[in-house]
Amino acid sequence: MFDLLAQVPPKVNFWSAAPNTSALYGKVFLAFMLGVGFVFLCMNLPTRYRRTLISVLTFVAGLFFVLSFVWPKAEGRAPDTLPNGVVESVAWWLQDATGPVSGMTSTLTAFLLGLGAFSMLRVHIGRLVKQQKDWGFSLVLLISMFVMMIIGYWDWRTVNFTMKETNFNNPDNWIGITYAKDLVFDGILQKMDAAMFSIIAFYIMSAAYRAFRIRSVEATVLLVSALIVMMSLLALGDLMSSKFIGMFTHGDKSHFMANFTLSEIYGFIRAAFQTPSIRAIDFGIGVGALAMGLRLWLSLDKTGGTN
């Protein structure tokens, strides 16, 4: 069992088989069928066992990391050595298996991505077929989706397989498909990302104009500390304040007034208020997440319609 998840490279054991062998093909097929069998089993599972099954799977999945947390860690491990004793073997196994086990999350999430794509297609093809309002834009969406997909895979295949020897990192070697991919991805998609991100600046402007009013103690406090920080982070504001304070200190950095430049004041706000208040909220959020994690792990929560 220990080598199941710890993918120690060249060793072959019960849990792995050498590439390109019929043994591996057969075993992959068997494993796949095992999974399919599990799906059919679930489809016919009596209702009362459903909850238990999900709870057990959740618990087992979480147990791995809980075990790695409580198990003593092996120190000073060098390659190609054997562990001393059972405790250390387990520690090594846990260490080796961490990567593949954490990888399971992204693999499973990746499988679920298709569901997202299905949702998009359902909404937009539906709109197109029924000629609903804005169906033209749905068409734009579908076309750009397929164009991007075709160009993306074609480019990937070219770069990684069909023209593997060519160094496409150098633009001098580019061919038609690399240009096409660069145009849709770098030229358009990425630029749209940047445009949407920068649009926030406009919204900050309008939010500041409309909502930043001195109407309560809280709002005033927020506004004043925001202004001080902005001024102190500006190179000019910072410098002006130190010039102003310089009139009192005459360049003597240990002068009492030297503590009142904008950046010193921001330093004070940060050390005395910002850092501890972020930390306090963070502690709260962390405890909340831990509590929720514990409840989810032990399936104590009832979610959705069952509450």
Added chain:
Amino acid sequence: MPYATIKIFCGVIATIGLYSVLYKENKFYRFFEHMFLGLAGGWMLVTLWTESLKEAWWDAMWGRVSDGANPVIEQNGNYLWAILLPIGAMGYFVVSKKHAWMSRIPIGIIIGLWSGQQFSAWLKKYGPQLQASMSPIAPTNAESFFRPIPADPADLAEISKYTYGSQAVVNFIALVTLLCVLSYFLFSINFKAKSMNAMTKMGRYLLMIGFGAIFGSTVMMRFSLLIDRMYFIFIEFFKNTLFHIN
């Protein structure tokens, strides 16, 4: 027209198209919004295989042989990864009315893996933060109230060992802030005492100072992104590409 010009032109048009929503929702924006969503969706389906599944799942399952002159087995196939496909596929049962519950199985595994990590992640994240909250609140060096400015930078290490009076005061205020804000997040305790009520109220004000400071520093970043876009449109496109002024 050289490729670089076409590329930058497309980028500028797309940028302006998205910016047009600032005036009002219009067809131009709607066009680019849907194009954006389509391109992003297409790219998602590309990376689904090329970035996520190919290496982490497919290659891990079939094993890998190096393609040098003397092929060496780098990794044996872990055939059990094949089970993940049907399990992942169970998520799709969510669209079925009868078997929707089965989508909970891959979800349960993802949630389980996440929850299990919380214990060690919690400790690693908050341990040092807890420690950093325990700075001394009385000076360990009473020679001067303010932290002295070292004449020689080499003295800095020596000075950093001590807590001076002014630092102790800041540490004390920080401690009070931390406790007040934490007490604001006590939900189940009904404070009868006025002093405790004042403390949670104070916590909220102190929180606002912190939020103001975050706002101030965040604003800088948002503006710098806008400036970068302006640089892109006006300098990189208009000035350098269109009119060739350098």
Added chain:
Amino acid sequence: MSETVETKSLGEKLLSIPKPVLYLVLILATALPLFFPMALPNEPKDMAVKLNESINALKDGSTVIIQSDWTESTRGESRGQMDILLRMLMRKNIKFAICSAADPQAPEVFRNLVLQLNKERKAKGEREYEKWNDWVELGFYPSGEALGQGIAANIRDAFGGKRDAPPGGQDRPVFESPVLKDIQKVDDLGMYFVVTGTKSIIIAIERFSDRVAMGGMVTGVMGPETSNYFYSGQLKGLSSGLKGVYDMCSLEERDHPGTTMLKREEQYILSLHAAIFLLIIAVVVGNVGVFLTRRSK
């Protein structure tokens, strides 16, 4: 918002500036300074000074890992950060390996930057930074958590499957390269840098900041949150936002004049001043408007 009156008082006028006008003024305020560059005086912050010192204290020829988690969308700040970091590392002949955990596009954005820097070095007659001998790519990892956990557990396993090629050569495992051949565990690295616009730096800090000196280069928005880790000693230095880039450039320019992109950063900083100034005016106008309308009632 307010009821329609035949003639608006000054206060009401101040409160009813249409949003598009506000936006147009912002565009002008940020775009115009780009055409009229001017150097603003500056004083570097201690977080940036410490980062500069830590990089300068690295042994010549040692190896660092850079986790590059930025793309086009935070280019305004992150490009400057990465640019100055690479320039400093290249000046000190430090080898680097590069990985990303936030966006699959990050490696390409990074690669383009190295290409550009190499072009510049060639033009100046300096040695180009060679793939495999001076730097390697460790690729993209979809999960920052898994990457961090993997690096902390066993760096040789975490990157063991990655391959890169010397110029014109065959793909070989990255740990055979001159860059990584002596790295057995994360502790062997000179430093670990994270250039990011996301929380990925905090994930990395959580996983192995106790094992290796870490330097952070983050966007302004991540600055305050990340600065906590600088003050708790988990980060050896931190450059935050445009001001951080400006600080780093000025510090480097002070010791090695003419080696950075200080000119471009100066333009950015000037525009930033105009924008923030405008923001403050908007807040003042809004508040004066409220004050005047309230008084007239």
Added chain:
Amino acid sequence: MLDLIAQADRPPVVGTQYYDAGKVMMLFTFMIVFFLLLNIFRAGKNKDLYIRRIAGLNAIDEAIGRATEMGKPVLMVPGLGALNAISMQALNIFGYVTRTAARFANPIRLCCGEPAVFTVAQEIIRDVYQSEGVPERYEPDSVRFLSDRQFAFAASVSGIILREQTAATFFMGEFFAESLIFAETANSVGAIQVASSTEITQTPFFIAACDYVLIGEEFYAASAYLTRQPVLVGSLIGQDWTKLAFMLFIVMGTVMNTMQLRSKATEAVDGFGERTPLTEDRLVLPNETTMGRIFGPAKPNPATMKPREADPEAAAPEGGSQ
């Protein structure tokens, strides 16, 4: 489990190669887990427990009521985060929102940016309609996956807000830069916004632009507050105990640090936990205080470790770079 801790607890002598993982802090973690579980089981018996008022949550019904009056949809966004406690919590709150909306036959829009979250959301929302006895009111397209790309998602949500003129919007979960795009767009169509981000950097923007904001842990308290389920309320009390323990621990640590750092050191402690008597006259260093040793536990000394045997099955040199 306890003897495992004892294993970690052994002083680093010859033969011990286990990294001391910080046993005190590990015990502290177990204490929190104990607090949570204890209170969850305790709360099952006592139904009438106090939770302080959370303004943003009282606004939920008001917001939905207004949307119903105007006949406009309610928009919910669970953030862009992966499937974890935060998005599960957001979906729990949205389950409550949907239940209220379902009673008034108000249309809903739930926009997801993560496929796993989208999967759960579909199941939860359909469940809600079923348990309310109105399964026919559930439209499959009301729960949508938009994009996993942050700003494509933002552009699309803005488009939906502007075109459908949503009357009530709920932004809860992990929001990043897109928070202000949503909040200002929703404001421009006059929607009531209830928001919460576990990302502290985004909270000030929500405070500036939204009508009601749940700050920090209020977000986690929300489902206990709304549903009064014993498990949730118990967990909330456990969380409060934990925070009290934090406060106590921090005050205690501060006092101890203050006292110890001001006193003269008699012996030096190195990174392996070994002590040597001091000859020079100096103060105690931060890593030598009690708290310093709790947070920075000693590592076993490699010099005293029992050597490990070479692996006879190890591969040939070129394959050895594992």
